[in-house]
Amino acid sequence: MRCLKLTILLVLFLTPDPVPAWRADIVKTWARNLGEEIWRLSEALTKSDQIRIKYKQMNASVKKKDGKQILESSLRSVSTMLTRKINAVKCIHETAIQIARNFNYVKNASEIQDFTYCSAKYSNFTYEIPGDKPVSDEKSKPKFTKNNPHYTTVSLVRDSHFYDINVNTNHSCVHVPTNIFYLENNVFNAIEWSKELNQVFTKNYQSDPSLSWQYFGSSHGVLRFYPGMPWNTKEVDTYDCRVMSWYIEAATCSKDVIILFDISGSMTGFKNYVARRTLRSLLDTLSNNDYVNVYKFNDTVTEVVKCFKGLVQATPENLKTITATLEPFVDAEGHLKPNVPLAGNANLTAAFVKAFDTLKERRKQCNVSSTQGCNQLIMVITDYVAGNLSDVFEKYNRVVVNGKTYTPVRVFTYLIGKEVTNVPEIEWMACSNRGYFVHIHSVEEVQQQVLKYINVIALPMILVAEKPPPTWTHANIDYTRTAKWDVSGDIDKPGEDKLVTSVAIPAFDFKKDDNSSNARLLGVAGTDVPIDSIAKLAQPHQLGVNGYSFIVSNNGYLLLHPLLITSINGNMQDNYNSVDFVEVEQVDDGKGSRELGEQIKKLRASLVDGEDGYMKEVKVLYHYDNMRRIARVEHDYFFNRLVGTPFSMGISLPKGYGDTELLLKDNPLEAKQGKALTGINVTDYFKFSYRVHPDWVYCKYHYLEGHESENVELEVWKFLVRISHNDLNITEEQYMQETAKEVPWSIETHCGNATRELGVDDYYCNEDLVKQLVFDAKLTTPYFENWDATNEEINLAKKYNVSVRFIATASGLTRWHYINDKTKNEKVNDTGYRHKEYKGKVFGDIYFNAIEENWYKAAVLQHMINKESLVISTPLPILDDIIQNKPPVQNEDGDITVTSTYAIFYKDGESETPASVVGFEYSYLSFYDRFMEITNVSWSGSREVTCSGEDYDCYLIDSSGYIVLSKDKEEVGQFFGIVNKYVLQSFLDQNIFQHVEVFDYQALCPIDILPEKNNSWSLVNTFTLVGNILRWLLVETLFLLSNVYNWKEYYVYGEVMEIYGTAHHGVRSREHSGN
Structure with missing residues (x-):
């Protein structure tokens, strides 16, 4: 028929x-x-x-193919790869601690003349290929940077592994925020001692050629990253590593935050502007793992966003809604008007009571006690306090258990304005509640003063005196590959292909006494892991047509999914890293918009909880061709946790044909001559029009430098030639599976000592995929x-x-x-x-x-x-x-x-x-x-x-x-x-x-x-x-x-x-x- x-x-x-x-x-x-x-x-x-x-x-x-076995095989490969990335970060982390402990800190950096470093913004960069356009704007460089002997000259070469960006894999470079002077003592010392990280960066890369950007961000804002490359200075540089998600999440863990924003009559004009900038800077330090709300207060206390009751997740869209509500607007006559009226007196007592009640209810919802050390913060932005409010804190922020008094909530106070009174009272509020006080005089101080709270809430991890665990971020965009930087060879690729997750570990400066009580946050070590490198290990060819893999975070947000959209018209979506699994995966259950059936809720819960399981014969609305075509079909889902991460990985296979695949009984790479098997010239089958999937790995060299090809077909051809000459072991894998008796991690055994030595011509293949390709x-x-x-x-x-x-x-x-x-x-x-x-x-x-x-x-x-x-x-x-x-x-x-x-x-x-x-x-x-x-x-x-x-x-x-x-x-x-x-x-x-x-x-x-x-x-x-x-x-x-x-x-x-x-x-x- x-x-x-x-x-x-x-x-x-x-x-x-x-x-x-x-x-x-x-x-x-x-x-x-x-x-x-x-x-x-x-x-x-x-x-x-x-x-x-x-x-x-x-x-x-x-x-027949088993979805569970496919998933387990993918999980093993991905877990092995992620373990290598974690080990690389551990090497940076441990090396940084050792270097900082033994470094002789300079007390007057301005008198030091004989030192040089690679400044990502101001060093002189030379390019291997004449005519390569620089990412920095020479005309916009400050006068003090010209002919400055402190900035080294760095040669750059296009590197195919780093997306054809001009880099230097022998050196690292340093980024210093625009509002920080590089000769300030703490900054200078961070630049100097971190120079020795260059060695561990290069050893890591030699051990694992698939590593992406490596970096260490110091608590003083100095970012040292590898490989070295120039920074984009064509636009105003507002980058500060200390507000990046990888830094914040590693240094602070998740937290519940309530910000009290003063809208009394005294907070007008310039003070209101500074206060809004302070609020925005505080919100910039929050991530999807945090929960937040902002209460505005004068004579009364209300939520800034009326529908935000209790605490809401600090997603980009929620944070944007909060800041937009407080921003002024232009009226019909062109005058700037406040969106929120500034009037009345500041009833800080009522504001604190509402904040403490909200956080208490949050602890109740999460089933944790006041003594379990949750990260709960109240941040006050105001220009005046009437007293120290000791009665309020005694009643709402003191818990006595077994004769010991606990302070469950930290209080941070931000005093706005140049001429202020009652400074000791507002400082006492913070210090008596395990917090910190800062006085912000002007806009220029906002960023630096806001970031001081991070060092305070990092203290519990220091006092634990244990090795901090690696922290994984939600998906982020690699901006070096975007049109804004315009330096990579793949800027035309969609944003989904440029997503990365970062793994980071905080480092603490113990000085020479190893006393944790005297330690401070030294910085955060990290590396980026491209999501597409994870996708390639998920065996897309084995999932087959209309099958796919996906990765979901502990918040239910997608890192990987074929239907995830990160950009529209080349512009990144505000919420590209907070798209929920249920917003993309649509079950055919007849529910309306934003209505979730029990089946999809159960599937999402299993993913969020990292369960090992499956769900079969799920009726789904499978849409493709930009959602213009829909098929009512059934899919089988298999899922499990990615060990060592807050992520779960799953695969979805269509029912009816997703559980079968072609089996080759004969080896297509060999030919029978009588009873003997001989090699054949497989390139004879590739002598006319053909393409292979550009994102699938057939065979590849570990080190792409020196093995570049104009296109993926030519790359595959070169390996086919080696197969024909019997000059290639097609069973070589990218990551050797780790054994159960793997040696425990240590800086002596894992840093610069690869599990196997890799030469410049070493390669890896997907044996089954190559055989299938030759067969076809x-x-x-x-x-x-x-x-x-x-x-x-x-x-x-x-x-x-x-x-x-x-x-x-x-x-x-x-x-x-x-x-x-x-x-x-x-x-x-x-x-x-x-x-x-x-x-x-x-x-x-x-x-x-x-x-x-x-x-x-x-x-x-x-x-x-x-x-x-x-x-x-x-x-x-x-x-x-x-x-x-x-x-x-x-x-x-x-x-x-x-x-x-x-x-x-x-x-x-x-x-x-x-x-x-x-x-x-x-x-x-x-x-x-x-x-x-x-x-x-x-x-x-x-x-x-x-x-x-x-x-x-x-x-x-x-x-x-x-x-x-x-x-x-x-x-x-x-x-x-x-x-x-x-x-x-x-x-x-x-x-x-x-x-x-x-x-x-x-x-x-x-x-x-x-x-x-x-x-x-x-x-x-x-x-x-x-x-x-x-x-x-x-x-x-x-x-x-x-x-x-x-x-x-x-x-x-x-x-x-x-x-x-x-x-x-x-x-x-x-x-x-x-x-």
Whole structure:
């Protein structure tokens, strides 16, 4: 049974004549003829039947795969990789402590002349390639930096491992915040002693070439990072490592914070401005692991944001809401007005009572006592206090247990203004409640003064006198790879590919007595771990089409998910690192917006709690193609904790085909000669047009420097050559699995001493993926190097003006062949370089992601509805007004590319698996002409029915409701409900289509396009009313409705009409009926 997945719709315009039933047979004939012809065309072009037989001839079989085993294998690889990163940070951490302990601190740095360092902002950088644009702006450098002997000259080389950024892997560089002078004593000492970290940085990189940026941020704001590179100074530099999430989270742990913001009558003018800047700086030090609220107080005490009751999570969107509420606004006359009135007296007593009550309730909710040392803080921003409020603190912040008094909440006070009174009282408030007092005189002091609280709340970790555990951050963007810096070779990649998580450990300065009571926070050591490096270890090829992996934090936020969107129009989303799992993973449970069913809540809870488990046959709304296509399917979920992190990793496999894969009984890298097995020249299978998946790892060198390739195909080719020469061990892994009796970590055994020595030419491979790739290349070569066609097949292809035919396989291989324009077909020479006469982009330059392409997904999904069916599609317009640079539906010549695809499932016994997808592209204009020819066949009845006249509108509609063919070319790709919502409603009423809701929680809503309320009638409303009446009449005369014949005869599962046929005795016929 073979089908063409399309609906032929004939709409009869207003006519007084009744609709005769015999016209239904006409459409049946059209459908049969069109379906028969396109199917013959597909088979002629793609050779799908021959390819399916070829799998059998090459001795392939189908095996079951276990989702739990796939997950466990991925977890082992990822855990091993993350352990290496943790060990690298431990080396930085321990080395920093040792260096600082033995360093002779200078007391008057301004008198020191003989010292140099690499200043990321002001050193002179030279580039290996002349003409490489510097990231810094020479004209904007301060005068004191010019010809300054303290700044070294640093040579830079483009490094492919660091995304083609110009770096120096022999040296580290230093960033000092703009508001800090590098010759201030503490800053100078931090620069000097941290120089010796350069050695541990380089040793770490030599031991683990996959390491990304390494760094140490001191408590005085000095950031030393490796490898060395210039800092972006084209914009105002506001960077301070001490407010970065990796620094804050490692130094302070999670915390509950209530900020009391004074809005009394004395907090006007400049003091209010400084106070708001102080509040903003405090909020900048919070992360997704923290909880916060801000109370404004004068005579009364209320939440700054009315709907924020108790404590709310310190997500970027919540923090932004708080600060925006306090910011002034510009009135109609252009005057700046406060958003919150400043009046009355400051009732600090009432403010403290409300804050203490809130934090007490929080402890109750979390089931912790006042003596368990939770990080709970009250921060007061004011310009005056009437007294020391000792009674309040005795009542609300003193707990006596077994004769010992505890102070559960720390109090920090920020006194605003130059001329202030009662300073001792406000200082006493802080010091008597385990806090800290600062006096902020001006805006310039805000940042430095705010950050002092971090050293205070870091003290408990110091007093514990134990090794602090590594801390992992939520997802962050690597700004060196963004357009703002414009220095990397992959700035055009989407933001999701540039996410990193950071692992960091706080270091404490014990001086020479090793007394923890005298220690202080020295700084924080860390490194970035690119999320895409984790994704590659999750074996995406083994997950298969429509399967995927994901990583969720202990807060339920996504670090990795194929549907995570971090940027729109090149701009980062405010909440890109706080997108919840349930905002992307949508269960088909009929719930409305923001309503969660029990199943998705249970799945999320299991992930957040780090449980080891699975959940099978979950009904989901699987959406793809930018949420414009939806499939109601079932998926199986498997999940477990990533050991040593606050993250859980999971995989989702589609039911029905996600549990099978192709099994190669014979080794494609060998050939039989008699009874002996010999190596073969596998590059013979890669001599013409092909692409491999650019994000999958087939084989790779540990050190990319010196092994750069122009493209991933050339990189793979070089390894294929070595395989052919028997000069490569394909079983080499990137990370050797750690043994259960691994030596406990120590600076002597793990720092600079790799578990195995790596040479510059050492490599690693994915054995199964390489074998599958060679197998697919060998299998596809006879069918896609040339087109073996009969004259009849060639003439049929000309009718549709077919341009290219293609195949994509489960190994990530994509091949294509242009049947007419040979200049677009590529040849690959003996050195692996590909060439073609055509200078523009060809099929493989646009579609190279194989199983991740939309047409691949659609073909496989359609196979699960009807095993022998084609999918026909056209480009869809992007209707979202927010999106810029929308790709057009029509080509430059006014034509539209139509794509037909078919999924080849290889069956072995009772099991089958998606092995590949074949397809072809052709001209819409030719398709339309051929459609009109077929639908213009004369009928012998009383009247002739054709699509060419003005009496009828004819449409081809796909299963998602998008128009594939229309008499109006501008309607192609449009949703049919937009063109004629009343006809579509009729379809819904008769269960031909189904109404399914999915919610895009990551979208932006443009405020400027919201309609303004207007109670008056307008001409538009009047015309709309008339139009609605006419459309209703049109629906009443719609041809092919149930009063003519049974619609369900043409629709499968109430969704789409199928045109199919059966084959017997070598004769293939087409009939119409339901499935």
